Amino acid sequence: MVNPALQHPIFGPDIRCPHCRQTIPALTLTDTYLCTRHGAFEADPNTNTLVHLQSGRHWRQWEGEWYRQHTHPDGIRFEIHEALDRLYTEGYRATRVIIAERYKSLVSTYLERSTPWREPLESIAPQLYGLPVTFSPSAEQDPCWDVINFNLEKEPGVPIRYPYFRLFE
Template identity: 65%
Template sequence: MSNLNLQYPIFGAEILCPHCQQTISAITLTDSYLCQRHGAFEVEPNTNDLVHLSSNRRWRQWDGQWYRQHTHPDGIRFEIHEALDRLHSQGYQATKVIIAGRYQQIITAYLRRGGNSWHSETLKLYGLPVEFSSDASTDSCWDVINFNLEKDQQQRSSKRQGYFHNFE
């Protein structure tokens, strides 16, 4: 390991900005990266979360990709909605959504408020059964990623119209 690495934050001399996916540089001898368009991002020392200083949004990295860390169910719902739309436009049908266990509390509270019965065994989101990842061991992708969609193995006719209407 060269001494040069010590000058940089933990993700190295350059990262992709989580907002615009442009390569952005570390500020030497700090824990920060600076995007020309989006300003400063700082690595939080204890968690290695990347924090956008002006919005307090945070990301974790898995396999070279940033995953936004949510504090509100709407953010996760929106991501799942987008992923379902993408899956459907590829000709697949989702059968189940598995959400990271660290969101279990806020998602469960949200879904129950939205009419899922307290007595119902199965919580549903966009008509799909919801499960939560079992307690993440350290070094698991479930500490980082937000959800995973299970899908039909069979690909249907692709390139149909999006399953959902766009939000615009």
């Protein structure tokens, strides 16, 4: 009898499309998942990565969520910008950005450094969108950092939308 697990790609008989979140099936006896809207995604068992064939975008999964793997600093900067927007809409403000250590060499040259003279450059924390940036622990210390891209530290800010429902509690 054939082990049924061997008939599926590494992510199982179906996945949620990283683009539209629809459940999409694996094609029989291949490593390919097919979304009717976004085309083929191929699972690479050697790197635990899902590749969108049309765009060449890479994704990895952590706790059921897909995380795009960036190869250009603009990609991760744009994703951080979107997350900051979302945080602000939810009534928080970010106080720090923690970027995955694996992106250190990719983003380092792009980070803004405020350079008050007389201070040696190394002692000044790099910044992104005016926020201090630090890098995560290594993936050996915490395996989530092999997949997720960044984290935002936040504190309550001024909510944009007044939470009217609280009036009736």
